[in-house]
Amino acid sequence: MSKKSVVSEAQEIQLAIELINLGARLQLLESEVSLSRERLIKLYKELKGMSPPKGMLPFSTDWFLTWQPNIHSSLFINIHNFLVEHAGASGVQAVMKAYQLYLEQMPAEPGEEPLLSLTRAWTLVRFFQSNMLALAPCGKCKGKFVVNTFDLNRDYLCGLCHMPSRAGKTRKAKDAAALDAAEAASRQDAAGDA
Numbered sequence: 001m002s003k004k005s006v007v008s009e010a011q012e013i014q015l016a017i018e019l020i021n022l023g024a025r026l027q028l029l030e031s032e033v034s035l036s037r038e039r040l041i042k043l044y045k046e047l048k049g050m051s052p053p054k055g056m057l058p059f060s061t062d063w064f065l066t067w068q069p070n071i072h073s074s075l076f077i078n079i080h081n082f083l084v085e086h087a088g089a090s091g092v093q094a095v096m097k098a099y100q101l102y103l104e105q106m107p108a109e110p111g112e113e114p115l116l117s118l119t120r121a122w123t124l125v126r127f128f129q130s131n132m133l134a135l136a137p138c139g140k141c142k143g144k145f146v147v148n149t150f151d152l153n154r155d156y157l158c159g160l161c162h163m164p165s166r167a168g169k170t171r172k173a174k175d176a177a178a179l180d181a182a183e184a185a186s187r188q189d190a191a192g193d194a
Contacts, residue, residue: 026052072116074145076102
């Protein structure tokens with residue numbers, strides 16, 4: 001084995017480790033790293049202590065267009081585009097750097113996964129490269145947001161300026177509101193007893 005191929009293999013292993021630590025799925029690893037599938041699975045098990053998750057990669061643009069995912073996706077793709085245009089980043093390295101910056105801006109709650117996974121971020125870049133998605137400026141705030149290339153986006157309003165009526169009404173928010181109401185009622189009862 002030549003010295004060059006040893007260095008190249010070491011770089012591929014390091015890239016695989018970085019991708020796995022950022023949450024890459026096996027299909028992403030196979031696309032971006034030249035190591036064998038068996039080697040990638042073994043490396044994944046060593047790092048994560050379990051087999052890689054099974055299942056298909058996201059194949060629809062719809063997820064990126066829904067309210068909250070659109071905001072996160074738009075933040076990520078704007079960071080990615082900036083790194084490509086102004087910092088000379090490219091390929092999977094640009095995706096990784098942009099994703100790390102995205103995580104700094106949008107850290108997940110303790111014990112929670114980030115809303116935008118590395119695999120979805122990588123898929124988002126591929127959707128942009130194939131012209132399935134594009135950026136459109138919001139007519140109000142002028143921020144650039146992910147839109148379907150084939151939609152009419154002339155008078156586009158983003159999800160922050162034109163928030164959907166059910167925005168933020170998740171089960172988690174509903175449970176937190178119920179808990180707050182119960183605690184307030186308990187405090188009120190305690191105050192009435194005093």
